[in-house]
Amino acid sequence: MSKTRAVKFTDAEIRRQAADPVVHDLRDPRHPGLYLRFGQDRQRGSWYLVKGKAWKQIARYPELGAAAVLAELPALRQRLLRDPSAAIALGGLATVGQLLEWYGERMARDRSLSAKRKTGAKSAIACHLKPRLDDLPIRELTAPELDKLLMWPAQEVLSLSYVRQLFGLLVVAFRQAHKLGLIDSNPMAALKFVDFTKARIMPKPARLRGVHLVDVVPMLAGHFNSSPGEAMLALMMLCHGTRVGETRVARWSDISLADAEWFIPAEHTKTRTEHRLPLTAQAKALLTRYRAMQIAQGYEGIYLFPSRRGRALSEGQASAVFTRLGQGEWTSHDLRKVARTAWTDLGIDGHIGEMLLNHSLGKIASTYINTQARQQRLAALVKWHNWLDERGFKAIHNLTDAQYEDSQNPAQATNDAGCKADSNIVNGEV
Numbered sequence: 001m002s003k004t005r006a007v008k009f010t011d012a013e014i015r016r017q018a019a020d021p022v023v024h025d026l027r028d029p030r031h032p033g034l035y036l037r038f039g040q041d042r043q044r045g046s047w048y049l050v051k052g053k054a055w056k057q058i059a060r061y062p063e064l065g066a067a068a069v070l071a072e073l074p075a076l077r078q079r080l081l082r083d084p085s086a087a088i089a090l091g092g093l094a095t096v097g098q099l100l101e102w103y104g105e106r107m108a109r110d111r112s113l114s115a116k117r118k119t120g121a122k123s124a125i126a127c128h129l130k131p132r133l134d135d136l137p138i139r140e141l142t143a144p145e146l147d148k149l150l151m152w153p154a155q156e157v158l159s160l161s162y163v164r165q166l167f168g169l170l171v172v173a174f175r176q177a178h179k180l181g182l183i184d185s186n187p188m189a190a191l192k193f194v195d196f197t198k199a200r201i202m203p204k205p206a207r208l209r210g211v212h213l214v215d216v217v218p219m220l221a222g223h224f225n226s227s228p229g230e231a232m233l234a235l236m237m238l239c240h241g242t243r244v245g246e247t248r249v250a251r252w253s254d255i256s257l258a259d260a261e262w263f264i265p266a267e268h269t270k271t272r273t274e275h276r277l278p279l280t281a282q283a284k285a286l287l288t289r290y291r292a293m294q295i296a297q298g299y300e301g302i303y304l305f306p307s308r309r310g311r312a313l314s315e316g317q318a319s320a321v322f323t324r325l326g327q328g329e330w331t332s333h334d335l336r337k338v339a340r341t342a343w344t345d346l347g348i349d350g351h352i353g354e355m356l357l358n359h360s361l362g363k364i365a366s367t368y369i370n371t372q373a374r375q376q377r378l379a380a381l382v383k384w385h386n387w388l389d390e391r392g393f394k395a396i397h398n399l400t401d402a403q404y405e406d407s408q409n410p411a412q413a414t415n416d417a418g419c420k421a422d423s424n425i426v427n428g429e430v
Contacts, residue, residue: 003022003023003024003025004023004024004025004026004027004035005017005023005025005026005027006026006027006028006029007026007027007028008028008030009026009028009030009031009034009036009066009069009070010066010067011062011065011066011067013066014026014036014061014065014066018038018042018043019042021042023038024037024038025037025038026038031070031073033049033050033051034047034048034049034050034069034073035047035048035049035050035055036048036061043062044060044061044062045060045061046059046060046061047059047060047061047064047069049073049076049077049080051080058072058076064094067095067135067137068094068095068098068137069094071094071095071137071138071139071140072094072137072139074139075139075184093138093177093182093183094137094138095134095135095136095137095138096129096133096134096135096136096137096138096141097130097133097134097135097136099138099173099174099177099182099183100125100129100130100133100134100173101125101130102177102182103125103172103173103176103177104121104122104125104126106176107121107122108122112272114245114270116245116315121169124165124166124169125169128150128154128158128166129150129166129169129170132149132150132153132154133146133149133150136149138183138187139187141187141188142187143191143195143196146191146196147196150166150167150170151163151167151196151197152196154166155197160197160199160201161201164193164201167193167196168193170188171188171191174186174187174188174189175188175189206334206337206338206341207329207330207331207334208329208330208334208335208337208338209338209341210338210341210342210345212330212338213238213338213342213388213391214391214392216330217238217388217391217392217393217396218391218392218395219325220234220235220238220325220396221392221395221396223325224396228290228293228294229305229306229313230321230324230325231325231396232286232290232304232305233247233248233305233313233318233321234321234322234325234332234335235286235396236250236304237332237335237336237339238335238338238339238388239282239283239286239339239381239384239385239388239393240262240277240283240339240356240381241335241336241339241340241343241356241357242264242275242277242336242358243269243270243333243336244318244319244322244332244333245268245270245315246264246268246269246270246275247305248305248312248313248314248315248317248318249268249303249305249312249313250262250264250303250304250305250312251302251303251304252291252302252303252304253302255279255287255304257279257284257287257288260278260279260280260284260378261276261277261278261279262276262277262279262283263275263276263277264276264277264358269358270358271358271359271360273358275358276374277356277377277381278374278377278378278381280378280381280382280385281399282385282388282389282393282394282397282399283381283385283397285397285398285399286396286397289396289397289398290304305318318332319332336357339384340353340357342384342387343356343380343384346383346384346387348380348383348384349376349380351373352373352376352377352380353380355373355377356377356380356381
């Protein structure tokens, strides 16, 4: 009996034939020259393209299944037609699903990425990209196919901004695979998001405005007595415009009352650049009161916002805090947005405001402006905290009159530097 058997190449048929020890090779009459040779364990094997007596190995099985190899076969034949001596081994990325698996694993091991970004990418790949594009051969990825399988059905059930994120992830994954030579060509290179929709992605409307703070700040004052940790998390964000991710992991060792500075390490920031925030007299008084309350409750650990296990508050726990505080009316990011809006209304310099938010500077600004502008940023925060005092903040930090007078000095010393209008020369976050 012949050791070579003619079959129709499918993964199911290959597994069925693997159970017959008599069969050594498989071929498919529809694809002359393509063979699968089983390994000794019968669970693995090698794909060959045969011409005459020359057997050229092109891939390993099951790393590349039948569908993937068949999708690449026409291109391999064309390559051999142009150059019979060309190397034709496949890199293993024949379908979009395989490419996404490779890129997902690569992101998971990338130390430069935050855990939040890794989790978001993993979810996007597993829940949206792979279910829609898993079996699509890379060489068949075209604008019409992408529109039919991903872009148009996704925009029916997902926000347009998230669909753009999915598209962006796909673009980056293909670009990296092509740079490393894992795919011969990049079908995503010529595609742009606007090719699929002309609809504008509008920013989310602000759910918290300055006029609301006359109610929010007193609410936080009341909450400070019953749940000081929750109120303090919101207050630190409101007072400094920080992100929840970098605020919840703050350590007491990052706070220097003597130097009047809150240091946020680069690994905790979204921009991966360290951030130094000057502390006003109000902020120092608030931190002093909060630390005393922690110690009185028996906590002398390293975190401003510890969890019950002694670690920093987790992302989920911080989210739950703002669910309770905001009652569905506003979120943690709304505190950052209302702070930035109020700074503009108070006449604070736009560049100083963006520096306080630790936004990435534009190329020109980052090249020519090499200063931390500490005094200007302190003056801006003094002006902001004085404004908050008029809406109930003073009742929380409990500054004495003498301390409060001292808190005015930075603004006077700089003659309101940092409070003049300026053109927008930095790039904010999306």
